[in-house]
Amino acid sequence: MRLASKIALNTIIHTAGKFGASIVGLLIVAILARYLGVAGYGQYTTVFSYLFFFAVLSDLGLYVVVVNELKRSRFGEEKFLNNIFTLRAVSATVMMVLASGLVWFFPYDGLVKLGVVVAAVSIWLSLLDQIMVAFFQNRAEMKRVAVAEIVGKVVTLILVIIAVQARMNLIVVLVVAVIGGLVNCGINFSYLLKFTKIKLAFDKVVWREIFHLSWPVALTSVFSLIYFKADTLLLSVLPANEIYAATQNETVGIYGAPYKILEVLIAWPAIFMGLVSPVLSRAAGEARWEDFKRVFKRAMSGLLMIALPMIVGAIIVAKPLMVLVAGQEFARSAPILQILIWATAIIFLSHLTTYALIALGKQKKMIGYYLVAAVGAVIGYLILIPKYSYFGAAGMTVGVELFMLMATLVLLRKNVAVGLDWKLLGKIMVATGVMGMTLMVAGGINVVIQIVIGAIVYVGVLYGLKGVDKEMVREMLGR
Numbered sequence: 001m002r003l004a005s006k007i008a009l010n011t012i013i014h015t016a017g018k019f020g021a022s023i024v025g026l027l028i029v030a031i032l033a034r035y036l037g038v039a040g041y042g043q044y045t046t047v048f049s050y051l052f053f054f055a056v057l058s059d060l061g062l063y064v065v066v067v068n069e070l071k072r073s074r075f076g077e078e079k080f081l082n083n084i085f086t087l088r089a090v091s092a093t094v095m096m097v098l099a100s101g102l103v104w105f106f107p108y109d110g111l112v113k114l115g116v117v118v119a120a121v122s123i124w125l126s127l128l129d130q131i132m133v134a135f136f137q138n139r140a141e142m143k144r145v146a147v148a149e150i151v152g153k154v155v156t157l158i159l160v161i162i163a164v165q166a167r168m169n170l171i172v173v174l175v176v177a178v179i180g181g182l183v184n185c186g187i188n189f190s191y192l193l194k195f196t197k198i199k200l201a202f203d204k205v206v207w208r209e210i211f212h213l214s215w216p217v218a219l220t221s222v223f224s225l226i227y228f229k230a231d232t233l234l235l236s237v238l239p240a241n242e243i244y245a246a247t248q249n250e251t252v253g254i255y256g257a258p259y260k261i262l263e264v265l266i267a268w269p270a271i272f273m274g275l276v277s278p279v280l281s282r283a284a285g286e287a288r289w290e291d292f293k294r295v296f297k298r299a300m301s302g303l304l305m306i307a308l309p310m311i312v313g314a315i316i317v318a319k320p321l322m323v324l325v326a327g328q329e330f331a332r333s334a335p336i337l338q339i340l341i342w343a344t345a346i347i348f349l350s351h352l353t354t355y356a357l358i359a360l361g362k363q364k365k366m367i368g369y370y371l372v373a374a375v376g377a378v379i380g381y382l383i384l385i386p387k388y389s390y391f392g393a394a395g396m397t398v399g400v401e402l403f404m405l406m407a408t409l410v411l412l413r414k415n416v417a418v419g420l421d422w423k424l425l426g427k428i429m430v431a432t433g434v435m436g437m438t439l440m441v442a443g444g445i446n447v448v449i450q451i452v453i454g455a456i457v458y459v460g461v462l463y464g465l466k467g468v469d470k471e472m473v474r475e476m477l478g479r
Contacts, residue, residue, distance in 0.1 A: 020146070022264045024153040026325060028160055029260050032173065033326035035164045041326075042236075042253030043170055045260075046108065047115040049232040049252075051099055051123045056225040058095035058127060061217030062088050062210070063134045082201035084210060085131050089200075092127040096120040107237055109249075111170055118174040125181040132188040135195070144191045152184025216364050223370035227377035227400045231393040232256065234381045244389035255390040257326045258337035262344045265310070269303060269351040276352070280359040289416060292359075296418045299352050301425070307345035308428055309458050312436040313451065314341035320447035339394035346401040353408035360415055369407040373400050431462040 033041045062084050103116040129148075136145050159176040192198060236252050244251065276299045283292040314321070318341075319334035326333065357366060377400045384392030412418055435458035442450045462468060 019268075021149040021153045022267060024150065024157050026260075026264060028153070028157050029257070030325055030327070031157075031160055031164055033257055033330060036170065036173075036253075038253035038329050039247060039249040040170060040253070041256060042247075042249035042251065043109070043112050043115065044173065045232065045252050045256030046112050046236040046249070047119050047174065048123075049229060049236065049256075050103065050106070050116055051096075051119055052229050053225060053233065054095040054099040055092075055123050055127060056221055056229075058088075058091040059130075059218065059221055060087070060091055060211075061214030061221060063130050078196050079201065079203070080206060081131075081135060081196060082199055083203050083206040085128075085198060086200045086202060087207060087210060088127060088131050092124050096124045115170055115174050118171055119177060122174070122178045122181040125178070125185045129181070129185040129188055132185075132192050135192060136188070145188065148184050148187035148191070151187060152180045155183045156180030216367065219367055220363070220370045223367070223374040226374035227370075227404075230374075230378055230381055231385075231397055232259065234378075234385055235390060235393055238382075238385050241386065241389040244391070251389055254330070254333050255336055255393060257330045257333045258322065258340050261321075261325065261337065262340050265344050266347050266351075268306070269348045272299075272303070273351050273355045277355045277359060280356055284359045284361075292356075292416060293418050296352070296356055296416075297421050300349065300418075301421050301428070303348045303352060304425060304428055305462070307348045308432045309435055309454075311341050311345050312432050313439060313454055314338065316436060316439045316443070317447050317450060320450075324447050336390055336394050339391070339398060343394075343398045343401045346398070346405050350401065350405040350408055353405060353412050356412055356416075356418070357408060360412075362411065362415060365411060366408065369404065369411070373404050373407075376400065376403070427462060427465040430465060431458050434458070434461045 032044060036044060097120075100117045100120050103113050106113070108116075133145050156176060156179070159179060160173065163172050163176055189198075232252060232255065235255055236248055239248070241251075244254075276295065279295050280292060280299075283289070283295060315338050318337045319331055322330050322333045322337060354366070357363060377396060380396040380399065381393060384396050386392075388395070435454045438457045439450060439454045442453050
C-alpha cells in the first residue's frame, strides 16, 4: 500500500473511531447532565476545566515530537520513545500533584476540590495515553487507538448508567471516569508492548534534544490553552451574575453543556488535517507552490462545506438540540450554543491556516500572536464575565478565535499567496440557504429528523450545483 493511501486509510479509521467515541461521549454527557442538573454538571465541568490547565502545562509539546521525530531520531526509536514516555510520566505526575494541592486554595466547594483529586488520576492516564497514540499515529496503526478509545468510552457509559441508577454522587461519577481512562490506557499499553519495550529512561542528552524540538509547540499550547479555556475557569471563580444564574456552578453548567458540543465538533478538523497536512508538507518541502496553493484552496472549501451549514443549522435548532443532548433544564443554554457555534466554525478554518504555517516551518512566528490572544482573552473575560456572565465569555471566545484566524491567515499570505474558490463558496452559500429554509419549515418535528432532512437537502443541492470537489478527495486519498 502506498504511503499516501495508508495515511488516508488510517485517518479514515481514526475518524470513524473518534466519531464513534464522540457519540458515546455525548450519550454520557446526556445522562450526566440530566442526572446532575445544571449546578451538578457545573461542578463536573469545573473539575475538568481546572485540571485541563495543568494537563496542557505538562504536555511540553511531546505529542508533536513523537509524531514528527520518532522514526528519524538519531538516538533510535526505542531509546527516544522511552525518554519521551518517562519525561511525560514525570511532568504529568508533577502537574497533577500540584493541581491536587493548589485546588484547596481556590474558592470551590468541598465536593469540587475532592473531585479534582480523584479526576487528576484520569487526566494523568490520558496524558500517558497521548504518547502511545502519537506512537501509533507515527506507525500508521490508528485502528488500535480507535478500538481502545471506543472500548474505554463504552465501559465508562455502562458504569455511568450503573452509578446513576444507584443514585451515586459526583465523586463516584469521577471514579467511573478514572476506570474508563484506565481501560483505554491499558489497551493501548498492551498494544504498544507488541511493538517495543517500555522502560524508564533519563538520558540528559536525549531530554535536551526533546526540549529543543518541543519548546515552540509547548509555548503556543500554553498560550492557546489560556484563551481557549480561561473562559470556563474564570466563570467558575468570579462571582455569579444573578441576572443570569444564581451560583457559579449553575453558570458553569449552563455554559459547559454547549461547550461540550463545541469540543466534540472541533475533533473533526483536527482529523481532517491529518489528511491534508502531509500533502501540504510535501508540496512545501519540494517548493511546489502552485500545488500548495491548490491543496490549500480545496481544503478550505472542504472545511467551509461543513462550517457554513453547521452555523446556520445550529442557530435554527439550538434549543431543541440542547434539550435533546442535556435535557429540558439546559434549554437556556441554547443562546450560548448559537454564539459558540461561530467560534467552532472559525476554529475549523484556523486549523488549516495553522497547519499550513507549520508545513512552511513558520510555527515560531505564531508565538507572538498566541501571546497577544492569551493576554487579550484574559483581559476581555475579566471585563465581560462580571457584566454579562456566560454571554460575555461566549462573545469573547468568538472574538479571540477570529483574531487568531485573521493573524494566521495574514502571516500565511506573507509567505504564500493562498486564495479561496469564490465560485464554490457561492454554491456552498446557496445550498446552506436552502437547507436553512428547509429547517425552518420543518420546525416542530423531532430535532433528529429535522437535522437529517436538512443534511439531505444540503448535500442534494450542493451536488446538483456541482459543488462537490471530487478531485480534492482523490488527491487527499493519494489516488
